[in-house]
Amino acid sequence: MSYPIEIILHRQLADCLAIPVFIVDPDGNLLFYNEPAELVLGRRYEDTGEMSVEEWSTAFRTTYESGAHMPPENLPLVRTLNDHLPHHATFRIESMSGRQQSIAVTSIPIIGRTGVFEGAVAIFWKTTDQ
Helix, strand or coil: CCCCCHHHHHHHHHHHHCCEEEEEECCCCCCEEHHHHHHHHCCCCHHCEEECCHHHCCCCECCCCCCCCCCHCCCCCHHHHHHCCCCCEEEECCCCCCEEEEEEEEEEEEEEECCEEEEEEEEEEECCCC
16 A cells, blocks of 8 residues: 555654654554554554554543543544644553553644645653552
């Protein structure tokens, strides 16, 4: 499958970063997450491969810091897919391996040189539990 150069460059950058990175196409399909993201998400990318937005947005259980369920449409990356704007949130996840932790997520749109929305990238990190 061929991807726009902006997606390819983001993937190359993600491979070099020590911070978790998640990359999706304009439809929300997971294209890649890096090795640091594997530790937080609880599964290697080689084991999951590409996933639809319906799959990855429900692959781990998300809750607000208050403990209330966080619906997938409130995830920063899903919000960026919907409005092509950056978003940030801190919430709790139960990873694909069953580990619970607080994470902060910042998502940004990937806009091509021609102004076309090419997808989005999320960076995230574990936060200290309150």
